[in-house]
Amino acid sequence: MRTVAVVGTGLIGTSAALALTGRGLHVYLEDADPDAARTAESLGAGTTEVPDGPVDLAIIAVPPALVGKVLADCQRRGLARWYTDVASVKAGPSNEVTALGCDTVNYIGSHPMAGRERSGPLAARADLFEGRPWVLTPTADTDTETLNAALELVALCGAMPIVMDAAAHDRAVALVSHAPQLFSSLVAARLEHADETAIRLSGQGVRDVTRIAASNPAMWVDILSANAGVVAEILEELAGDLTDTVTALRALQANDEGERRAGAAGIEAVMRRGNTGQARIPGKHGAPPTRYETVAVVLGDQPGELGRLFGEVGQLGVNIEDVVIEHSSGQQVGFVQLAVAPSAVKRLTVALRAQGWSVRD
Numbered sequence: 001m002r003t004v005a006v007v008g009t010g011l012i013g014t015s016a017a018l019a020l021t022g023r024g025l026h027v028y029l030e031d032a033d034p035d036a037a038r039t040a041e042s043l044g045a046g047t048t049e050v051p052d053g054p055v056d057l058a059i060i061a062v063p064p065a066l067v068g069k070v071l072a073d074c075q076r077r078g079l080a081r082w083y084t085d086v087a088s089v090k091a092g093p094s095n096e097v098t099a100l101g102c103d104t105v106n107y108i109g110s111h112p113m114a115g116r117e118r119s120g121p122l123a124a125r126a127d128l129f130e131g132r133p134w135v136l137t138p139t140a141d142t143d144t145e146t147l148n149a150a151l152e153l154v155a156l157c158g159a160m161p162i163v164m165d166a167a168a169h170d171r172a173v174a175l176v177s178h179a180p181q182l183f184s185s186l187v188a189a190r191l192e193h194a195d196e197t198a199i200r201l202s203g204q205g206v207r208d209v210t211r212i213a214a215s216n217p218a219m220w221v222d223i224l225s226a227n228a229g230v231v232a233e234i235l236e237e238l239a240g241d242l243t244d245t246v247t248a249l250r251a252l253q254a255n256d257e258g259e260r261r262a263g264a265a266g267i268e269a270v271m272r273r274g275n276t277g278q279a280r281i282p283g284k285h286g287a288p289p290t291r292y293e294t295v296a297v298v299l300g301d302q303p304g305e306l307g308r309l310f311g312e313v314g315q316l317g318v319n320i321e322d323v324v325i326e327h328s329s330g331q332q333v334g335f336v337q338l339a340v341a342p343s344a345v346k347r348l349t350v351a352l353r354a355q356g357w358s359v360r361d
Contacts, residue, residue, distance in 0.1 A: 001056045012115070016129070065222060110150055297309060320340060
């Protein structure tokens with residue numbers, strides 16, 4: 001594959017274009033908003049020039065509701081030999097593609113499982129898909145060359161291909177992406193009119209839960225509209241769990257000791273279920289979950305401190321698997337939580353303290 005057209009230069013389209021240009025492919029950019037395409041071009045994602053003939057692959061990076069219409073137009077123009085879309089919902093667009101009479105032999109649905117709470121070309125990153133799953137949803141019509149082109153795209157972007165049925169994909173993303181987005185927004189909405197003193201007490205827990213609540217509402221309306229039924233079913237199940245949890249919490253305040261024990265058992269049960277579910281989330285690069293331990297370091301609010309800490313940890317030969325930065329309310333310090341292999345905790349703690357860092361027990 002040498003040439004690619006990216007139709008839709010938002011976060012995903014521009015990120016794919018950046019990854020592909022970085023691999024030496026010639027990328028053509030187009031968007032219904034010419035300013036967005038020019039912005040992507042200015043970032044080095046490709047050119048807004050019109051290709052002088054069919055490109056190898058066209059990536060349709062538009063909202064789910066527009067996939068069928070845009071694909072039909074691209075095929076009418078003879079834009080590419082093969083086509084894929086990167087919408088986050090697959091069954092609806094696939095049905096519409098068939099209903100519009102599009103060529104389904106040279107088309108395959110796909111969905112890179114990556115994103116950010118920001119949208120638009122300025123939020124794009126060439127490494128957005130590195131190590132992330134990229135779902136492919138071929139049908140009985142999809143030919144081998146089309147599938148191979150999609151697999152090459154995934155490899156060029158550094159992602160991991162996963163082949164799924166379109167409907168199964170939609171159920172999966174409703175569970176691991178769409179419902180969590182709404183839940184994050186619901187929790188953050190509780191903060192809208194909260195007392196300022198309460199907001200100032202916010203710690204890393206509420207930041208973790210509400211991070212994706214900063215996402216673009218209009219974009220998510222497009223996504224959820226295409227998968228509303230499945231997401232609603234998951235939220236109904238969650239609502240049942242919430243009702244049971246509220247009942248258990250009320251029981252903890254009861255005068256009867258038996259009710260209090262039942263309430264405690266209910267809370268413990270849902271927490272343990274959460275432990276089990278969280279432990280199933282894959283580790284790095286889709287590998288089995290790995291247990292890490294945290295080394296918490298007090299960090300002064302001066303330029304270069306974080307870089308110095310990372311540099312000294314690297315010199316010790318310790319790999320940082322994850323990092324969380326928590327700022328202390330009202331103080332010019334923060335706490336950097338370094339997730340490392342359990343075998344490295346003692347050695348790292350002793351060495352950092354010897355170099356003058358304050359490490360929390």
